[in-house]
Amino acid sequence: MAASALISIKTNDDKIEIVNQLLLPHITEYVEIDIIQDAHDAIKTMKIRGAPAIASLASLTFAQYLSRALRQEPLPDYFSSGGALKAHVQPLLDYLYTARPTAVNLGNATHRLTKKLDDAIAANEDARTIAQSLIEEGKLIAGEDVGRNKAMAKWGGDWLVSRVQPSTGKTLNVLTVCNTGSLATSGYGTALGLITYLHEVGQLDKAYFTQTAPYHQGSRLTALELKTLQIPSVMICDTMVGSLFQHHNIHAVAVGADRIAKNGDTANKIGTYNAAVLAARHKIPFIVVAPISTVDLNIDSGDQIPIEHRPPLEACLVRGAIYPQPSEGKVEQAQVMLTPFGLDGIYNPSFDVTPAELITAIVTEKGVAVKKDGENFFDLTPIV
Numbered sequence: 001m002a003a004s005a006l007i008s009i010k011t012n013d014d015k016i017e018i019v020n021q022l023l024l025p026h027i028t029e030y031v032e033i034d035i036i037q038d039a040h041d042a043i044k045t046m047k048i049r050g051a052p053a054i055a056s057l058a059s060l061t062f063a064q065y066l067s068r069a070l071r072q073e074p075l076p077d078y079f080s081s082g083g084a085l086k087a088h089v090q091p092l093l094d095y096l097y098t099a100r101p102t103a104v105n106l107g108n109a110t111h112r113l114t115k116k117l118d119d120a121i122a123a124n125e126d127a128r129t130i131a132q133s134l135i136e137e138g139k140l141i142a143g144e145d146v147g148r149n150k151a152m153a154k155w156g157g158d159w160l161v162s163r164v165q166p167s168t169g170k171t172l173n174v175l176t177v178c179n180t181g182s183l184a185t186s187g188y189g190t191a192l193g194l195i196t197y198l199h200e201v202g203q204l205d206k207a208y209f210t211q212t213a214p215y216h217q218g219s220r221l222t223a224l225e226l227k228t229l230q231i232p233s234v235m236i237c238d239t240m241v242g243s244l245f246q247h248h249n250i251h252a253v254a255v256g257a258d259r260i261a262k263n264g265d266t267a268n269k270i271g272t273y274n275a276a277v278l279a280a281r282h283k284i285p286f287i288v289v290a291p292i293s294t295v296d297l298n299i300d301s302g303d304q305i306p307i308e309h310r311p312p313l314e315a316c317l318v319r320g321a322i323y324p325q326p327s328e329g330k331v332e333q334a335q336v337m338l339t340p341f342g343l344d345g346i347y348n349p350s351f352d353v354t355p356a357e358l359i360t361a362i363v364t365e366k367g368v369a370v371k372k373d374g375e376n377f378f379d380l381t382p383i384v
């Protein structure tokens, strides 16, 4: 029987719950997202994270807000017209988009809802009908994620096997960074989806993953996902990528993305650029796996991607379970400071940008793009 994946967002009628990723891997606690402010706070504090997952949560919470409003008797005044509805809900969408700046999926989701709203107003629909179609759109944004993840995993996995395997005749070792699996999406994952697919079709030897300091998405979340899925894996510290490439046969690096510029420059979790430089040095294919909603055709290159800097304190702390655990029963968690108290001068960007030049292929649900010979940028037109 296939092992079941972890679930980042659970919805049941009118109830939305997320697994609090700050407590994983030792404590699995679902917290209810009741109002728009809850979703904003959960995204900002990284109780939920991963570009597609935060877009899904924002869309579902917006849908929940409207469906509750539609059940009120009497209907709130802002249902008097499409314009009044827009004046009320647009600030909510704008507010959700401010929760985290780098992942464009969040902005794409809120813009998609705004466009739906504007089109319906232009078509003179009444506010109730507009709200109904916004609810459907919000649910659709979250719901369509799993199918496209499976599609891109197959595109990318088959492409990799056809490119790498004939020359080696072996199953593949693939390194990934951060967490891009079920926890980072509505399900299955992007780069981790590709790795899962390779495992499912018997083409994976091992998944390697970096710890991904300072938030440790690798050692806390990817480790848990791979263990849950029973996929053979090896964790490395972030500093060990060069050594791994020197001493082990790694066939590819597969990463997710938070924003891909028109030329293919890609923002992803801090440390991705390091892995890409080392992969180029070792002639290891470097693959970005992300849905079309991660592509930002409004910007020409990675220089224009807004990079989130997290609070300096987050780079000074590790959180996890006390080891060894003092007693049986409830797992005891702790947060430990790694630095002198009151350290000044901490650099803590959450993402870096890998130039297109270092990327071998970009995969979306529509297919695989590679660069033309001699060019150091992508034409993403066929895959967006």
Ligand code: MRU
Residues within 6 Å of the ligand: 049, 050, 051, 052, 103, 177, 178, 179, 180, 181, 184, 185, 189, 190, 191, 217, 255, 256, 257, 258, 268, 269, 270, 350
């Ligand atoms: O800060 P995070 O944990 O939200 O960063 C997540 C990443 O960088 C992922 O690689 C990216 O969002 C793709 S997730 C499918």
